[in-house]
Amino acid sequence: MAHMDFDHSERAHIVMEQVERFIRERVVPNEATYQEQLTGSPDWTRWRVPPIVEQLKGQAKELGLWNLFLPDETHGAGLNNRDYAPVAELTGRSFLAPEVFNCAAPDTGNAEVLVQYGSELQKEQWLLPLLDGEIRSGFSMTEPAVASSDATNMAATAEVEGDEVVLNGQKWWTSGAGDPRCAFLIFMGVTDRSADRHRRHSMVLVPMDAPGVKILRMLPVFGQLGEPHGHAEILFDNVRLPAEAIIAGPGRGFEIAQGRLGPGRIHHCMRAIGAAERALERLCERAVARVAFGKPLMNLGGNRDIIANCRMAIDQARLLTMKAAWELDTQGTFGALVSISAIKVVAPNVLQQVVDAAIQIHGGEGVADPELSYLMGMARALRLADGPDEVHRAMVARLELGKYS
Structure with missing residues (x-):
């Protein structure tokens, strides 16, 4: 096996630091504002975009934290899959963050399709407004x-x-x-x-x-x-x-779909890992602060084992996703097929496992908590979106058994 290199470029380290600070200082504090603007007014339609979104997008754009998913330096930030992966993980910590940086699905996949396969007319009509965040x-x-x-x-x-x-x-x-x-x-x-x-x-x-x-x-x-x-x-x-x-002309739908799904799955999986980190934080904060039967929850039952298992599962999922990103960068989509399918099974299941544990330790409050409910729904739906677990396991098994036929 070739030497795997997960190191990030100097540019990526700068972007990661800026994105982390922007999410911590501007995005997370405005999540409540977003919800209030979405649902707070009696004459407000829920199918209207809260103004805070466009405000935050403008601020991110000014700082150059924009279209970070596109390796194409003409339109994007020039980060490859390995460099973008930790950025995607950071955005997974807030439901609002991907859109703020113009890095939300399905726009990211559609933009990649148009960059790679679109005609000049298609790019002018659809790609440029999409990358400007206008549509x-x-x-x-x-x-x-x-x-x-x-x-x-x-x-x-x-x-x-x-x-x-x-x-x-x-x-x-x-x-x-x-x-x-x-x-x-x-x-x-x-x-x-x-x-x-x-x-x-x-x-x-x-x-x-x-x-x-x-x-x-x-x-x-x-x-x-x-x-x-x-x-x-x-x-x-x-x-x-x-x-x-x-x-790209008639008959090329499957070819385009294959090109679209590789990077998109890296993005989904790294966002899921960021969400799992957020859920683990919630779990640990509760375990330390809450007391039952005279002890903190962390010292009751198997909670320490649960926390350890969550920590190990998240780190394993991240390493597997970084391997997929490295293969995509060095060998292309067809060189990364096993890993791309593997992460699509592993990352959403890890998220589901960690969120489930976080809900459990919160007791009755866990099933009423909006953030944990959102993350559980996201995890469960991700096990179907972009192909169900079974299809990806079948791909991994087919390529593994191919070595023996």
């Missing part, structure tokens, strides 16, 4: 009528008719589609059923206001709609667009 976006891939864990099941169509592409189908879990700033979606559909199974699909840029795009409903995650972004079920009813809206 947001969504990603429409999974469908309610088929098992989308196998993407070749996809029923929605993107058929080329002359100089147009016509979209039909129903998608759901389109993240961010409730946001009033969501200006476009990337839609994936079948273009040619007779082609090779990985050359049948295309990705298409769809303006939110295109005729035939209909939001059927916003979907709850454990009862929460996730305002003001949310997840939508959307009907695409004979949506006609110029053929130039197809990204």
